Amino acid sequence: MTPPATATPPRPADSDVRAIDSDVRSAVEARPADAKPRPAAPEFDRPAAPESDRRAAPDPARPVETEFVRPAAPRPARRGGLAQRLLGTKVADVLAGPHDVDHYLELLRPDWAVRKIRGEIVDVRHQNADSVTLTLRPTGTWPGFRAGQHVEIAVDVDGVRHRRCYSPSASAHPKSRNIELTVRRHPEGVVSRYLKEHAKVGMFVGLSVPQGEEFVLPETRPRRIVLISGGSGITPVLSMLRTLTDEGHRGEIVFLHYARSAADLLYAGDLHRIATRHPNVQLLRCFTRGDDGELTGRFGLDHLRRALPHDEDAAAFVCGPGGLVEAVRGLWAEEGLRTPLRFEHFAPPVLPDLDPDQLGTVTFTGSGVTAEADGSTLLEQAEQAGLSPTHGCRMGICLTCKCTLQDGKVRDTLNGEIHGTPGEEIRICVSAPVGDVALDL
Ligand SMILES: Cc1cc2nc3c(=O)[nH]c(=O)nc-3n(C[C@H](O)[C@H](O)[C@H](O)COP(=O)(O)OP(=O)(O)OC[C@H]3O[C@@H](n4cnc5c(N)ncnc54)[C@H](O)[C@@H]3O)c2cc1C
Numbered sequence: 001m002t003p004p005a006t007a008t009p010p011r012p013a014d015s016d017v018r019a020i021d022s023d024v025r026s027a028v029e030a031r032p033a034d035a036k037p038r039p040a041a042p043e044f045d046r047p048a049a050p051e052s053d054r055r056a057a058p059d060p061a062r063p064v065e066t067e068f069v070r071p072a073a074p075r076p077a078r079r080g081g082l083a084q085r086l087l088g089t090k091v092a093d094v095l096a097g098p099h100d101v102d103h104y105l106e107l108l109r110p111d112w113a114v115r116k117i118r119g120e121i122v123d124v125r126h127q128n129a130d131s132v133t134l135t136l137r138p139t140g141t142w143p144g145f146r147a148g149q150h151v152e153i154a155v156d157v158d159g160v161r162h163r164r165c166y167s168p169s170a171s172a173h174p175k176s177r178n179i180e181l182t183v184r185r186h187p188e189g190v191v192s193r194y195l196k197e198h199a200k201v202g203m204f205v206g207l208s209v210p211q212g213e214e215f216v217l218p219e220t221r222p223r224r225i226v227l228i229s230g231g232s233g234i235t236p237v238l239s240m241l242r243t244l245t246d247e248g249h250r251g252e253i254v255f256l257h258y259a260r261s262a263a264d265l266l267y268a269g270d271l272h273r274i275a276t277r278h279p280n281v282q283l284l285r286c287f288t289r290g291d292d293g294e295l296t297g298r299f300g301l302d303h304l305r306r307a308l309p310h311d312e313d314a315a316a317f318v319c320g321p322g323g324l325v326e327a328v329r330g331l332w333a334e335e336g337l338r339t340p341l342r343f344e345h346f347a348p349p350v351l352p353d354l355d356p357d358q359l360g361t362v363t364f365t366g367s368g369v370t371a372e373a374d375g376s377t378l379l380e381q382a383e384q385a386g387l388s389p390t391h392g393c394r395m396g397i398c399l400t401c402k403c404t405l406q407d408g409k410v411r412d413t414l415n416g417e418i419h420g421t422p423g424e425e426i427r428i429c430v431s432a433p434v435g436d437v438a439l440d441l
């Protein structure tokens with residue numbers, strides 16, 4: 001059966017863009033004369049690459065299993081008012097010097113920007129002891145997102161800027177343009193711990209353009225959609241669920257979610273409300289340490305049969321801990337399912353350690369530092385050696401950490417492949433040295 005076509009998600013109207021010209025006028029008038037400039041919000045040092053550039057980049061971390069998504073039509077450029085367009089030019093940056101226009105706008109009001117994207121935290125909610133849900137009001141430069149995409153956020157922790165990826169969990173058809181992120185705290189994690197403990201209303205964070213073109217809802221919605229998640233992996237698939245229900249999707253949607261217990265279940269109330277209001281949504285909650293969900297135990301053939309009784313006209317998405325994602329992928333392959341399965345990891349898979357004979361010396365030629373390789377990635381080794389390479393996702397997605405390999409070979413920690421030719425650009429967050437290596441860093 002041909003899947004029903006659904007309308008392309010509406011883009012925010014131009015009127016939504018807080019055009020700088022009218023904003024500046026009214027805000028300057030409204031601004032008290034003694035108002036102090038607010039502290040600068042962290043932002044991306046390099047202006048975000050045009051979406052088209054980022055999307056063209058290959059993403060070996062998440063190979064496409066089956067091509068069923070029509071490439072999204074490029075978003076129309078957002079125009080804004082005349083002053084916004086003029087301020088957004090390179091010429092304006094040169095005239096404004098030594099910093100770009102956004103730097104000065106930010107000193108006036110952090111919620112103004114002509115090119116960079118920032119978000120103001122307007123709500124902080126602690127759903128449970130391990131997570132925090134943030135609602136961000138983005139600057140008018142935010143282009144909107146597709147359900148399933150992620151965004152890099154930049155925060156300063158103890159004077160050091162860190163960037164991490166988070167997947168918006170709200171519908172891509174938002175009534176407001178706000179972005180909702182749910183962050184699970186990792187006990188040793190720098191950014192997740194900081195956000196859990198210190199995020200508060202009025203704080204600003206830097207934002208990238210939304211990223212990721214594979215783990216997104218196909219624009220032509222399939223008849224049956226299976227969304228599988230575990231823990232904080234719920235965020236991108238919840239965005240898909242909310243987007244589908246917002247647009248009145250009538251096809252069958254199965255939402256299979258794994259949590260340790262009912263108390264750990266994120267968005268419990270929202271999921272219950274959605275399933276109650278939409279008879280086409282089947283909620284399957286599975287608690288690995290309790291039997292008060294619709295399913296018990298771990299993902300296996302019985303869970304698969306409940307989630308996907310008919311292997312036709314369907315699409316499936318899985319996001320969560322590595323063990324869950326690999327179990328789903330394994331069973332999919334074993335059963336020879338034709339339903340396309342897309343998956344997203346929040347952390348890179350762990351490969352077996354290298355043979356000690358394959359370890360050598362790493363030379364960071366730009367800084368004149370050397371280190372004995374210990375099997376970890378070049379990014380980790382550089383950090384251990386006191387360097388601070390620019391990086392974002394730490395799992396091969398954003399390409400922020402690319403450096404030139406000058407000599408030696410590296411192992412791709414995502415797939416184990418060994419490669420390396422002098423002059424090759426490598427992602428140091430997912431490259432471990434094999435033997436002696438020289439890197440332009
Ligand atoms: C595409 C994408 C989307 C993401 N979306 C979300 C989201 O919606 N919500 C969310 O909570 N997280 C999400 N993440 C994970 C997030 O980017 C961070 O990795 C996570 O918050 C930990 O960052 P940190 O600074 O606290 O930890 P770090 O300081 O970077 O790391 C500390 C320790 O924790 C380990 N670690 C780091 N990340 C993980 C992880 N995800 N799982 C297990 N161990 C880890 C590291 O190996 C290290 O030992 C996403 C990641 C990607 C790549």
Ligand code: FES
Pocket residue numbers: 391392393394395396397398399400401402427428429430
């Ligand atoms: S930090 Fe994102 S690709 Fe390396």
